[in-house]
Amino acid sequence: MGAIIRSQIPYVGSCGALDMVNFEAIDTVPQKFKNRNLYQHNPQVTLMRTTAAENQEIGRFIAGKLNQMEGPVRFLLPLKGVSLIDASASPSTTRRPTKCCSKPWKGNFDRGRIAG
Numbered sequence: 267m268g269a270i271i272r273s274q275i276p277y278v279g280s281c282g283a284l285d286m287v288n289f290e291a292i293d294t295v296p297q298k299f300k301n302r303n304l305y306q307h308n309p310q311v312t313l314m315r316t317t318a319a320e321n322q323e324i325g326r327f328i329a330g331k332l333n334q335m336e337g338p339v340r341f342l343l344p345l346k347g348v349s350l351i352d353a354s355a356s357p358s359t360t361r362r363p364t365k366c367c368s369k370p371w372k373g374n375f376d377r378g379r380i381a382g
Contacts, residue, residue, distance in 0.1 A: 267279070267331040267332075267335075268331070270335065270337075271331065271334045271335050271336065272336055273336070273337060274336045274337040275337045276337050276338045276339075276340070277332075277335055277337060277338070277339050277340070277341075278340045278341075278342075279340075279341050279342070280341065280342040280343070280344070281328065281343065281344070281348060282344070282348055282349060283348060283349045284316070284321065284324050284348045284349070285315060285316050285321065285348050285349050285351065285352045286305070286313040286314060286315055286316060286349060286351065287299075287313070287314045287316065288311065288312075288313060289311075289312045289313070289314065290310060290311065290312070291309060291310055291311075291312065292304070292306055292312045294312070295312055295314065299314055302314050302315065302317075303315040305351065313351070315351070325374070326374050328341070329373075329374035329375040330374065332375055332376075333374070333375065333376045341375075
């Protein structure tokens, strides 16, 4: 997003996979993250779910970048999940990344920036 901020051209964007951090094989996950919610996608890829606090920070970060744009803005936030894991999770398995990210995004995004 940084390169387009000052360009004054219209920006249409979206996001995906905001609910996870990618690592290589499970043994490459740093020790400080070993107790986090890990998902071994395959022998070469391990995903770590982000926390609610991390997703809130991501939402604020996105809103801040969008607010800096000098041109018209359209940003699409997937409401049924930011990843396959998020979309397929049940409420009991922490389907919260989309909600945690969207609340601060909506609360911090200057709606006057929306392209007509």
